[in-house]
Amino acid sequence: MxxxxxxxxxxxxxxxxxxxxxxxxxxxxxxxxxxxxxxxxxxxxxxxxxxxxxxxxxxxxxxxxxxxxxxxxxxxxxxxxxxxxxxxxxxxxxxxxxxxxxxxxxxxxxxxxxxxxxxxxxxxxxxxxxxxxxNPREADPMTRVQEEVEETKMVMHNTIQSVLDRGEKLDDLVKKSENLSDQSKMFYTSARKMNKCCNYV
The missing domain is CATH 3.30.450.50 (Longin domain)
Known part of the structure; x- marks a missing residue:
């Protein structure tokens, strides 16, 4: 910039x-x-x-x-x-x-x-x-807020990614979970198929 x-x-x-x-x-x-x-x-x-x-x-x-x-x-x-x-x-x-x-x-x-x-x-x-x-971050308060929000998102993404890096897949965890009812598991599976925006879940 x-x-x-x-x-x-x-x-x-x-x-x-x-x-x-x-x-x-x-x-x-x-x-x-x-x-x-x-x-x-x-x-x-x-x-x-x-x-x-x-x-x-x-x-x-x-x-x-x-x-x-x-x-x-x-x-x-x-x-x-x-x-x-x-x-x-x-x-x-x-x-x-x-x-x-x-x-x-x-x-x-x-x-x-x-x-x-x-x-x-x-x-x-x-x-x-x-x-x-x-340096807009120093001069413009709105830019500073935006960047802090982006940093928070990045930390969140990194945390989710670090779980997946260990070889675990969320789909497998859902299937194995004893805390989810069969109905919740079916809901999760159908939501994954119907809505691509849910891929991050």
Whole structure:
């Protein structure tokens, strides 16, 4: 999972003109000679996707092995991040919302008209946010909960598998069991035959 760049932009609601307020990237996975071209492509694509998106929309666009996630607020303030295909869309959208909230808190809307180029923008929070959200488990509570649930499932699966690894089969145990009535054994056998989703039982 990798986040490559984040751009904060503004789409003028009346003219649809798009300006880049601030951008940050982590291109360490690219060779030194590729980085400037990759940076240009990401900046160009981010601006283009905001230009083509309506106010109040969220979207994700696939380009080769990358996904561009875009959030354009109703006031025109926008954010685009470029990530690999493994980076979850839900997490990317949470990241964009967090970036825009942080930007709004530190750079009030009254100052936006004066930002014509990145150097005009005083905002300095992007690098920290980009680094923090490289690991969604640390930045996003929902991801942490999801992973803990998956870990619990994995432990459960491993436990069931370890019983089967000893050469025991659940079918054989059911047949031999003295604690199950003949009717329960028949029910188990017919359920196994009729419902493939019961194979884990």
């Amino acid at each position: 990798k986040l490559y760049s984040i751009h904060v932009l503004h789409k003028d609601p009346t003219t649809a003109n798009v300006r880049i307020f601030k951008s940050e990237s982590d291109l360490s996975s690219f060779s030194y000679f590729q980085r400037s071209s990759v940076q240009e492509f990401m900046t160009f694509s981010s601006k283009l996707i905001v230009e083509r998106s309506g106010l109040g929309t969220r979207s994700s666009v696939k380009e080769n092995e990358y996904l561009l996630h875009c959030y354009v607020r109703n006031d025109g303030l926008s954010a685009v991040c470029v990530a690999d295909l493994e980076y979850q869309q839900r997490v990317a959208m949470s990241f964009l919302g967090r970036v825009l909230d942080d930007f709004t808190n530190k750079v009030p809307a009254a100052q936006w008209a004066g930002i014509q180029k990145e150097k005009d923008c005083s905002y300095v929070g992007l690098r920290e946010l980009l680094e923090r959200w490289q």
